[in-house]
Amino acid sequence: MIDKELIKKYEKALPRYTSYPPATSFHSGFTAYDYVNCIKESNKKQPQSISLYIHIPFCPRLCLYCGCTTHITxxxxxxxxYLDALKKEIRMVASQIDLSRPVTQIHWGGGTPNALSEKQIGEIMQLISSIFKIDPACETAIECNPAHLSLAYLDALFGMGFNRISLGIQDFDHKVLRAAHRELPAASIDALTEHIRSRSAGVNFDFIYGLPHQTVESFSATIRKALELKPDRLVTFSYAHVPWVKPHQSALEKEGLPGAGDKLGMFDAAYAIMMSSGEYDAIGLDHFSRKDDSLSIALRDGKLHRNFQGYCTRETTGQVYAFGMSAISQLYNCYAQNVKNVDEYISLINAGRYATEKGYILSREEMIIGEVISNLMCNDRLEWAEVAAHFDCTADNIKEVTGFSPDRMKDFVEDGLLEISEAGLKVTEPGRFIIRNIAAELDPNLNKDKKQFSKSI
Structure with missing residues (x-):
């Protein structure tokens, strides 16, 4: 159970730290010229492996909870x-990449990637295979809306090399889905899961809590149903209600949204159910993976990593080259994000120009801070010597750059949330719920950023 007194004590607005610095730091002073230079420089840097991200923004229908960059059409x-422009962008970027480097990760996100036809997806996958050197162990994943998924469609995806399917279930209760304007699954989740597993592919389940008609009891039932199907990975996302940013979300208010206490209860219940099963490890706050899954193995080995596509292992992740409208590339020392308008993206690419809208080049100090925070957030621990070896410096250098001070960590230690030793830091089980607060104490640039962030818990 989550200690509500600790929540009151530590809840405040902080970055999510899914990247460092946060995406709020990206700026338009970073240009396409900078991006091309960063691509060329990335060929000389580690990791040498390549991750490819394909963004498909299109959805046939708008889900009212959606906070993603999508285009309903x-x-x-x-x-x-759009797909023609996407192929051109892939060729443009590939022309700057050392193609002897292996591709170890391909991820399709959206939007609704499986709203495309098998032929449309197949053409892009064929292009990727014809240009890049695909590692035999490459993890090739796609996010799918069950409303547009059949067993035959899955077979087509497997034929293209996909070996991980992420099902955006959101909730098993059809009343919740209808209230959120989410189309119902075309085939049963049971049948889809069984078929994916029969092809020796990985299966992920995604859920959202905080939607109309959800209660602690109903969401608990959804998680228990998911456990019966034994997905390899499961995610419980907290619905972020921001109608001032996404006006369509205001329609959910008519159905009635759960209060903060109910949302916390859903999170607490889901976490307890998953952990008490004895079959899953908690990855971060809201991700879970089976104990024999590569993410769980990486967590135990201290080699779990995260990029903009989600959690991954040090072995599978590479520098991320992202394609499509709003896509974010994540290279050795920079981030680069494309324009967020479909027509503008198509126009720029067709004119032979990169679609870069903004980005960020990291200083060495920021790279060190990012590595420290990533290690802590992903692996629940931090070893000074390990990070120092990565940057060819001393542990004292790392402490100095991050502004580490045992005094600033005193409350965490006294509350049983953090253990400090000469070797480094270790987050305890209760401490995982306030890990953003701990990470913030290793971010000396936080107070310099006047951006607004979500609550830490």
């Missing part, structure tokens, strides 16, 4: 034009 001409 069924216009085939527009989609075809």
């Amino acid at each position: 069924r216009q085939r001409d527009l989609i075809d034009s």
